[in-house]
Amino acid sequence: MLKGKTALVTGASRGIGKAIALKLAAEGANVVINYGQNREEAAKTAAEIEALGVRALIVQADVSSFVQAKELVDRAKQEFNTLDILVNNAGITRDGLLMRMSEQDFDQVIEVNLKGIFNVTRQVVPLMVKQRSGRIINITSVVGLLGNPGQTNYAASKAGIIGFTKALAKEIGSRGITVNAVAPGFIETAMTAALPEKTVEAIKENITLKKLGKPQNVADAVYFLASDLGEYITGQVLSVDGGMAY
Numbered sequence: 001m002l003k004g005k006t007a008l009v010t011g012a013s014r015g016i017g018k019a020i021a022l023k024l025a026a027e028g029a030n031v032v033i034n035y036g037q038n039r040e041e042a043a044k045t046a047a048e049i050e051a052l053g054v055r056a057l058i059v060q061a062d063v064s065s066f067v068q069a070k071e072l073v074d075r076a077k078q079e080f081n082t083l084d085i086l087v088n089n090a091g092i093t094r095d096g097l098l099m100r101m102s103e104q105d106f107d108q109v110i111e112v113n114l115k116g117i118f119n120v121t122r123q124v125v126p127l128m129v130k131q132r133s134g135r136i137i138n139i140t141s142v143v144g145l146l147g148n149p150g151q152t153n154y155a156a157s158k159a160g161i162i163g164f165t166k167a168l169a170k171e172i173g174s175r176g177i178t179v180n181a182v183a184p185g186f187i188e189t190a191m192t193a194a195l196p197e198k199t200v201e202a203i204k205e206n207i208t209l210k211k212l213g214k215p216q217n218v219a220d221a222v223y224f225l226a227s228d229l230g231e232y233i234t235g236q237v238l239s240v241d242g243g244m245a246y
Helices: 014-026 038-049 066-080 103-131 143-146 152-173 195-203 215-226
Strands: 006-009 030-035 056-062 085-088 134-139 177-184 237-240
Touching: 006 014, 006 066, 014 085, 014 237, 030 038, 030 066, 030 103, 030 134, 038 056, 056 066, 056 143, 056 152, 066 103, 103 134, 103 152, 103 177, 134 152, 134 215, 134 237, 143 177, 143 237, 152 177, 177 215, 215 237
Parallel strands: 006 030, 006 085, 030 056, 085 134, 134 177, 177 237
Antiparallel strands: none
């Protein structure tokens, strides 16, 4: 249980981020819901969280901005005094073959997916070091482990998250803080729902369990690492991919 804990989840208005926020709330944590653009969806997530008997705070912030990331964490600290769990989930895609990829499409993915994790975590770590406890979980991807055609920018950002996770785990482990990553495979979200059926069937053939995952599967893994169950695990990448990468 996470009763009395406070969690910050970036990109939490929908999809995997929403599932993570709801899972942590169901286990007793108050949740700071960060979103980029869709306030309506963020408000729905907040209502569902508060219906579980815990508190929710909605904060709009572009995590690719160091200034906005600081404002996000400052708001969370003002509301709850502390932060016990950070889930860096916010991310974007700008897919395309490298020979046609624009500099802007490469930079945007790196700035949100990778630098965004630095921006938010940089603000949270001093709080956790001071309280000598904390859980940081970074959402990477099976693409960061295996690569994927048309996603050199996304794969680079997600592989970078793995390196970031392992380095930070070594920096702050002595302060009672664990740092891990969760690597989802193909999960049933709005993005995969837009794929042609033939493409989805081809994807399933490369998955050992022959099916797509659900956002709840990822949320359960995050909860495991955020709870006391994961107290002796740090610097690790937990794949939730049905057996795509092993």
